[in-house]
Amino acid sequence: MLKKLSKLIKLINKNLLKYLKYKNEFPSVIFKAVRYSVFAGGKRIRPVLLLLTSKAYGMNIKYVMPVACGIEMIHTYSLIHDDLPAMDNDDYRRGKLTSHKKFGEAIAILAGDALLTKAFETFCECNRFISDEKLLKVIKLISDASGINGMVGGQAADILFENKNVSKKTLDFIHSHKTGALIKASILSGAILSGADKNELKLWDRFGEIVGLIFQITDDILDVTSTTKKLGKTAGKDAKQKKATFPAIYGLEKSRKIVLKLLLEAKKILYKIKRPTRDILNLVTYIATREN
Amino acid sequence: MLKKLSKLIKLINKNLLKYLKYKNEFPSVIFKAVRYSVFAGGKRIRPVLLLLTSKAYGMNIKYVMPVACGIEMIHTYSLIHDDLPAMDNDDYRRGKLTSHKKFGEAIAILAGDALLTKAFETFCECNRFISDEKLLKVIKLISDASGINGMVGGQAADILFENKNVSKKTLDFIHSHKTGALIKASILSGAILSGADKNELKLWDRFGEIVGLIFQITDDILDVTSTTKKLGKTAGKDAKQKKATFPAIYGLEKSRKIVLKLLLEAKKILYKIKRPTRDILNLVTYIATREN
Numbered sequence: 001m002l003k004k005l006s007k008l009i010k011l012i013n014k015n016l017l018k019y020l021k022y023k024n025e026f027p028s029v030i031f032k033a034v035r036y037s038v039f040a041g042g043k044r045i046r047p048v049l050l051l052l053t054s055k056a057y058g059m060n061i062k063y064v065m066p067v068a069c070g071i072e073m074i075h076t077y078s079l080i081h082d083d084l085p086a087m088d089n090d091d092y093r094r095g096k097l098t099s100h101k102k103f104g105e106a107i108a109i110l111a112g113d114a115l116l117t118k119a120f121e122t123f124c125e126c127n128r129f130i131s132d133e134k135l136l137k138v139i140k141l142i143s144d145a146s147g148i149n150g151m152v153g154g155q156a157a158d159i160l161f162e163n164k165n166v167s168k169k170t171l172d173f174i175h176s177h178k179t180g181a182l183i184k185a186s187i188l189s190g191a192i193l194s195g196a197d198k199n200e201l202k203l204w205d206r207f208g209e210i211v212g213l214i215f216q217i218t219d220d221i222l223d224v225t226s227t228t229k230k231l232g233k234t235a236g237k238d239a240k241q242k243k244a245t246f247p248a249i250y251g252l253e254k255s256r257k258i259v260l261k262l263l264l265e266a267k268k269i270l271y272k273i274k275r276p277t278r279d280i281l282n283l284v285t286y287i288a289t290r291e292n
Numbered sequence: 293m294l295k296k297l298s299k300l301i302k303l304i305n306k307n308l309l310k311y312l313k314y315k316n317e318f319p320s321v322i323f324k325a326v327r328y329s330v331f332a333g334g335k336r337i338r339p340v341l342l343l344l345t346s347k348a349y350g351m352n353i354k355y356v357m358p359v360a361c362g363i364e365m366i367h368t369y370s371l372i373h374d375d376l377p378a379m380d381n382d383d384y385r386r387g388k389l390t391s392h393k394k395f396g397e398a399i400a401i402l403a404g405d406a407l408l409t410k411a412f413e414t415f416c417e418c419n420r421f422i423s424d425e426k427l428l429k430v431i432k433l434i435s436d437a438s439g440i441n442g443m444v445g446g447q448a449a450d451i452l453f454e455n456k457n458v459s460k461k462t463l464d465f466i467h468s469h470k471t472g473a474l475i476k477a478s479i480l481s482g483a484i485l486s487g488a489d490k491n492e493l494k495l496w497d498r499f500g501e502i503v504g505l506i507f508q509i510t511d512d513i514l515d516v517t518s519t520t521k522k523l524g525k526t527a528g529k530d531a532k533q534k535k536a537t538f539p540a541i542y543g544l545e546k547s548r549k550i551v552l553k554l555l556l557e558a559k560k561i562l563y564k565i566k567r568p569t570r571d572i573l574n575l576v577t578y579i580a581t582r583e584n
Binding site for chain 2: 022024026027029030031034077081084086087104105106107109110112113114116117118120121123124132133135136139140143144146147148149152153155156157159160173
């Protein structure tokens with residue numbers, strides 16, 4: 001699995017570089033800032049999920065690569081803006097200086113804006129093997145998942161509820177929007193672009209929700225149990241900032257049990273989909289058991 | 293003309309409100325922040341340009357309204373982010389407090405992000421009277437014009453060259469990218485969506501460039517000659533921040549002459565296009581002679 005995964009990641013990186021290289025790079029610092037954050041060692045979980053979902057339908061991943069890369073750009077923009085002093089105020093991300101620490105706040109804001117915009121331009125790079133209708137459906141889905149009713153709304157809630165007592169309902173809202181929405185959209189996009197039918201899309205929808213939850217709960221757990229060195233970002237920050245997290249509300253033990261339960265449900269759904277999805281299951285298992 | 297214009301603006305505002313009202317508005321402050329800036333009294337020049345270009349082809353403006361509204365969202369997001377303390381640090385815009393002054397920096401950044409994302413979702417609202425192919429062409433055009441090779445690149449250059457001696461070439465770059473690119477894209481989008489042919493698109497392209505220049509030079513002139521009250525934003529700010537502007541490089545008199553020359557060229561191009569474009573010419577004349 002890890003070998004297959006690293007091959008996919010290499011391919012994604014190669015394509016990201018292709019989309020983010022320009023003939024005229026003026027003023028150069030903004031182009032540097034964009035690539036700095038995109039190539040800061042991300043795990044590429046979202047584009048990999050999209051590609052693996054497509055592969056389950058026998059799709060040539062080359063055809064859906066622009067959408068996979070665009071989603072990674074949206075993810076990267078969200079990290080750059082989340083790290084800003086006015087937001088989470090983080091100095092390190094993936095073991096490297098955050099964008100505003102490296103290039104200053106103005107350029108960091110603009111680098112995020114540039115990436116979000118470039119994502120939509122990149123989606124349009126899909127060639128004639130993807131129908132215009134499917135592509136527009138996916139653009140609508142991803143913009144909805146990234147915007148005020150998705151990722152941006154989740155980040156807003158996360159900031160507004162800092163240092164406050166948070167109910168389980170609000171925790172669910174923050175997680176499902178801030179992280180879950182784009183992960184789910186990645187999986188759904190792969191399924192839509194590859195011709196999944198209505199019934200299958202329902203299953204992928206719930207599967208996407210579960211993967212988002214597994215990812216976020218594991219993230220919360222690692223913030224408590226791991227070290228800054230291993231994580232590449234400041235460990236223990238959630239508790240310090242009194243962030244709404246699973247361990248804070250359920251405790252570590254119960255949080256771990258929830259992950260296992262969700263993993264089991266994910267397996268059952270994949271079984272129902274009746275497609276060659278072993279690689280996806282392996283990836284989700286990796287997400288649940290990762291150490292950073 | 294002004295009556296026609298105010299009718300169009302009302303229609304745009306009605307549609308913007310429709311797109312920016314949600315069933316579930318949680319957390320409410322981010323939804324409020326988004327509408328606060330969109331309905332802060334903008335002149336809607338970009339969507340009006342798009343609609344009038346479409347009308348010259350007999351297009352029912354209802355069909356292209358989602359694209360017109362999406363472009364206004366992109367314009368508004370760019371103002372919110374430009375006003376941030378790390379960027380131009382403006383307290384007032386259109387006579388009202390800027391977003392970060394009203395809602396705080398974090399929410400202002402997120403409101404901008406939400407609007408940029410929502411623009412692309414809104415584009416997808418075009419119904420079957422606009423072909424998917426044309427819509428995708430326009431999405432690509434607008435994302436290119438708004439991104440690192442357009443508006444974002446222009447804003448980056450504007451900030452990087454603050455307090456520096458700027459050549460005419462750099463001034464041209466900043467203007468054509470920061471303001472010109474989206475104005476041109478508005479006009480071109482209207483033409484593409486309404487079925488303009490290749491030859492006409494070339495003419496609209498140059499026309500769009502000219503309108504962008506007229507808009508920006510007039511803006512630069514007003515910053516010198518107008519008052520804060522009339523402008524609704526701090527007058528004289530460009531000189532104070534040693535911004536690259538036309539009056540700074542050419543002087544007021546020559547800048548005014550350039551505007552008149554461009555206006556003449558705009559007229560000539562419209563004559564060549566041989567469509568009913570009197571409303572557009574009136575609008576461009578208004579842009580060149582406006583007082584705020």
